[in-house]
Amino acid sequence: VSDPRPIGVFDSGVGGLTVLSEIVRRLPAESTVYLGDNERAPYGTRPDDEVVAFSTQSIDELVARDVKAVVVACNTSTAVALGHLRRRYDLPILGVVRPGASAAALATRNRRVGVIATPATVRSHAYFNAIKEENPAVEVYEHATPAFVPMVEAGRLSGPQVAVTVAEELAPLLGERDAAGEFVFPLPPSARIDTLLLGCTHYPLLRPVLATAVGERVAIVDSATATASALAELLSVNGLEAPGSSRGTAADAGHDGHDRPVDQAGIPIHVQLTTGDVDRFRSIAGRLFADAFTDVQGVELGAPVR
Ligand code: DGL
Numbered sequence: 001v002s003d004p005r006p007i008g009v010f011d012s013g014v015g016g017l018t019v020l021s022e023i024v025r026r027l028p029a030e031s032t033v034y035l036g037d038n039e040r041a042p043y044g045t046r047p048d049d050e051v052v053a054f055s056t057q058s059i060d061e062l063v064a065r066d067v068k069a070v071v072v073a074c075n076t077s078t079a080v081a082l083g084h085l086r087r088r089y090d091l092p093i094l095g096v097v098r099p100g101a102s103a104a105a106l107a108t109r110n111r112r113v114g115v116i117a118t119p120a121t122v123r124s125h126a127y128f129n130a131i132k133e134e135n136p137a138v139e140v141y142e143h144a145t146p147a148f149v150p151m152v153e154a155g156r157l158s159g160p161q162v163a164v165t166v167a168e169e170l171a172p173l174l175g176e177r178d179a180a181g182e183f184v185f186p187l188p189p190s191a192r193i194d195t196l197l198l199g200c201t202h203y204p205l206l207r208p209v210l211a212t213a214v215g216e217r218v219a220i221v222d223s224a225t226a227t228a229s230a231l232a233e234l235l236s237v238n239g240l241e242a243p244g245s246s247r248g249t250a251a252d253a254g255h256d257g258h259d260r261p262v263d264q265a266g267i268p269i270h271v272q273l274t275t276g277d278v279d280r281f282r283s284i285a286g287r288l289f290a291d292a293f294t295d296v297q298g299v300e301l302g303a304p305v306r
Contacts, residue, residue, distance in 0.1 A: 007069050055084075151165060
């Protein structure tokens with residue numbers, strides 16, 4: 001069994017391209033349609049009802065384009081709206097919180113995990129709950145780092161200023177460094193995390209500077225990688241893999257009654273839709289991901305679903 005239809009990937013803006021990158025890397029035979037609601041991003045500082053309404057409207061658009069499954073790549077949308085979305089659509093919907101939470105729960109040795117995310121994600125305690133479900137003995141320290149999203153979108157991923165901002169934002173989780181650069185003890189309990197979970201689409205782009213800031217004793221886990229693995233599993237369990245993927249066979253191609261999104265040569269197609277300015281999306285995506293995603297098109301969603 002195989003299914004050549006594309007996977008829908010939704011995010012509030014460009015950050016979800018970190019998840020899309022991992023999906024394309026992990027599942028090279030799959031086609032994708034990505035929708036970034038740039039017009040209304042950021043979501044992370046919005047009230048819950050707006051996040052739910054805007055996410056619903058965006059995913060309606062993906063579903064109308066006959067996707068076979070939807071990945072909610074936005075942590076804020078997953079944290080706030082996933083239950084609502086799963087009730088609304090009868091196709092598999094995968095969020096980023098559970099895959100990231102389970103990877104973090106398996107990574108920690110001292111059962112202390114720090115989670116950094118947007119204010120709305122932290123307010124929802126979705127990561128706290130998901131990690132506790134995996135292992136109730138894990139202490140979870142959630143911390144909002146609202147300075148990171150604007151910084152990444154401005155293309156600032158490294159350099160001394162970025163390092164200072166990152167150190168300041170992480171200080172409540174890590175404690176202060178002394179003159180020799182060692183963390184000063186005694187610290188609040190949260191300082192002794194051994195795992196840092198990146199609970200926001202943009203944060204994997206700051207991974208090198210985050211790794212330097214937390215030091216080598218802290219493992220960094222990101223939801224993007226974990227979600228791509230969870231998606232591979234989901235497609236396999238549901239018989240939704242594209243023809244030509246490791247388990248689908250070439251003979252499946254074109255025999256399942258669906259329109260084929262692959263081109264004549266059987267190469268997967270990746271389309272990016274944005275509700276915002278197409279050139280701006282292309283330039284931020286180009287700056288952050290080189291030329292990986294260039295088929296950018298504008299989309300209008302109409303009035304929000306309330
Ligand atoms: N995509 C959002 C997230 O992962 C970050 C950007 C925003 O706040 O919209 O939480």
